[in-house]
Amino acid sequence: MISREEFIVNILKKDKELILRDVEKKPHFGDVRNDVKIISDFTEYSPLHNGHLHCMMEAKKQVSDGIFTAIVPGPFERSGRGLPYIMTRGARADAAICVGADIVVEGPPMGIMGSGQYSLCLAKMFKSLDADYIPRGYKPFTEFNKILQRINQGFAVIPKPYKIVDLESKEILFYGKLDEDNYVIVSLSKSLKKIKFDFKDKFIFIKRVQGVSGTKIREAILTSNLKSVEDMLPTDSIKVLNKEIINGKAPLNNIRDSKTILQRVNEDSREDIERLALIDNKTVNALILNRPFKNLDEIENFISQGFSRHYKQRILSSIEAGIFKDTIHEYIENYPSVIRILNYKNNEVLKEFKKRIPHRRLEICQ
Numbered sequence: 001m002i003s004r005e006e007f008i009v010n011i012l013k014k015d016k017e018l019i020l021r022d023v024e025k026k027p028h029f030g031d032v033r034n035d036v037k038i039i040s041d042f043t044e045y046s047p048l049h050n051g052h053l054h055c056m057m058e059a060k061k062q063v064s065d066g067i068f069t070a071i072v073p074g075p076f077e078r079s080g081r082g083l084p085y086i087m088t089r090g091a092r093a094d095a096a097i098c099v100g101a102d103i104v105v106e107g108p109p110m111g112i113m114g115s116g117q118y119s120l121c122l123a124k125m126f127k128s129l130d131a132d133y134i135p136r137g138y139k140p141f142t143e144f145n146k147i148l149q150r151i152n153q154g155f156a157v158i159p160k161p162y163k164i165v166d167l168e169s170k171e172i173l174f175y176g177k178l179d180e181d182n183y184v185i186v187s188l189s190k191s192l193k194k195i196k197f198d199f200k201d202k203f204i205f206i207k208r209v210q211g212v213s214g215t216k217i218r219e220a221i222l223t224s225n226l227k228s229v230e231d232m233l234p235t236d237s238i239k240v241l242n243k244e245i246i247n248g249k250a251p252l253n254n255i256r257d258s259k260t261i262l263q264r265v266n267e268d269s270r271e272d273i274e275r276l277a278l279i280d281n282k283t284v285n286a287l288i289l290n291r292p293f294k295n296l297d298e299i300e301n302f303i304s305q306g307f308s309r310h311y312k313q314r315i316l317s318s319i320e321a322g323i324f325k326d327t328i329h330e331y332i333e334n335y336p337s338v339i340r341i342l343n344y345k346n347n348e349v350l351k352e353f354k355k356r357i358p359h360r361r362l363e364i365c366q
Contacts, residue, residue, distance in 0.1 A: 001248050008077075009257050011088065012320065015075035019109065019323060023330045025337035027128075027361070036356045037066035039204075040131035042107060042122050045072055045092040046085045046253075047221070048237040051137060051212040053099050058206045059135035060100065066133065067353055070096045071107040071125055072342060073118075076321050077252065078111020080118065082313030086221055087250045090365070091240055093342035098236035102349045105129075106340035106365070111317040112277045113328065115187065115308075121335045123191035126199075128336050128360055135204040136185050143174045144182060154200030156193035157186050167193065181208065221251050258296055261319050265299055266292040275324040278314055280304055338363050 002010075039059050043052055060068055072092050077085045085092070093104035108121035126134060138144065147157055147164055156167040164174040164186060178186060185203075192199045212232045220229040221241070230238065244250035264273070265287050274284050286302040293299045296316065303312045338361045344350045354362060 004248055004252060004255050005257075007249060008084070008252060008255050009260070011077055012257055012260070015077070015109070016321060016323065018075055019331060020327070022337045023327055023334065025334060025361075027334055027337050036352050037063055037132040038069055038129050038356060039063050039066040039133045039135060040069045040071060040126055040129050041135050042071040042073075042125075044079055044085070044110075045070070045096055046079065046214070047087065047217060047233065047241055048092065048095040048099060049212050049214065049217055049232050050234060051209050051214075053234050053237075054209045055135055055137045055206050056096075056100055059133065059204050062204055063133055067102045067349060067356065068100065069103045069105060069129060069131075069353070070101045071122065072096065072104055073107035073110045075106075075109040076111055076317065078109070078314075078317040078321075080110040080115065081310040082111050082315070082317045083310075084253045084255055086218060086253045087241065087244050088252070089342060091244050091249065095237045095240040097343045097345055098240060099234050102345045103353050104342045104344070106342055108335065109321075109323075111314060112321045112323055113332075114278060116191075117328065117332060119184075119187045119191040120194065121332060122188060123195050123197060124332075124335050125339075126192065127195055127197040128339060129357060130359075132202065133204050134188075134199065134202050135206055136181075136188075137206050137208045138182050138185060139179055140207050144178075147173050147182075147186065148203075148205050151185065151189045151199070152201060152203055152205070154198060156189045158190045159183060159186050218253060222254060256296065256316065257320050260322070261296060261299065261316060262293060264319050264322060273319075275326070276318050277321070277323050277325050277328045278318045280306070283315060337361070340365050 041055065041059065045052060056068060072089050074089065077088060079085060089106060096104050107125065108118050110118045150157055150166055150173065157173060158165055158167050162176060163172050164178065165172055167190065189199065217229045217232055220226055241250060270284065270288050273279065273287065282304045290302050300312050300316065303315045305311065341362060341364045
């Protein structure tokens with residue numbers, strides 16, 4: 001059995017080849033068939049917990065004849081926070097199917113994109129799937145109801161510094177900052193409007209369940225204390241996770257390809273480091289002036305603070321992946337050049353899904 005470190009290195013190598021191959025492909029378009037409803041959700045499932053399950057079941061209850069299609073990111077196995085996922089997207093897709101999803105497709109590579117970039121990719125995926133419904137969990141508070149109502153009317157609502165504004169009327173709907181789940185909804189409405197996808201009455205807003213903490217779950221997994229959070233996880237999700245742990249494929253959320261990161265920072269030219277996705281000139285200058293580095297902690301100390309508390313981890317992920325800014329722009333332009341199916345419930349569901357979106361190029365991951 002190979003080590004988890006070798007396992008990660010192999011994934012990163014294959015995913016870089018995948019991204020570069022996708023850049024060369026052009027999207028395929030055709031006629032859409034509307035006889036089956038597509039419920040499309042985007043969730044990391046790292047890991048899949050009771051909050052995710054609640055959102056899935058509520059959506060399926062409201063659209064009982066729909067195909068629940070989960071969009072699970074994605075190449076390089078790095079989250080929007082720039083951190084490695086606990087399990088591969090293949091394992092996360094397995095868990096989704098086990099608890100009730102019908103189809104799981106591969107989402108964008110969150111860890112090497114800006115938040116606006118992956119929000120745009122998500123919007124393009126929803127449009128490519130011709131999604132009829134988009135379920136999203138949210139944290140309720142009085143002022144947010146007006147924002148949700150405006151979005152369900154098909155209007156884009158955009159985040160500005162310390163306020164939320166209706167893009168069309170310029171009305172200020174809320175003063176303040178939104179938490180992560182609520183922010184994602186607002187950002188997605190802006191991206192959907194940008195690509196001219198009509199999302200009127202498509203969102204299914206579902207209140208988040210109480211008593212579930214993704215942070216506590218991840219900490220419990222890292223400290224081998226899964227029993228302390230068993231009440232937050234579906235049984236099938238625990239089974240998939242335990243299987244991955246036994247096979248040496250989890251947990252992965254504390255593992256990076258340190259050798260490649262150090263090699264790039266210590267040996268690559270300034271020009272090549274500058275070309276990497278997300279990286280800023282201040283960080284480039286600091287890395288060049290202070291190299292060579294001996295470990296990742298030293299590198300992290302010279303990465304600028306950036307615009308979010310996750311910025312340093314996202315820069316590490318960018319260096320690790322080795323994908324250039326211009327490649328990311330081409331990737332987004334063509335996204336999704338192909339819809340990769342990570343897993344599916346059964347052959348009948350797969351057949352109906354293919355009939356529903358004959359306008360897209362599909363690929364089943366083995």
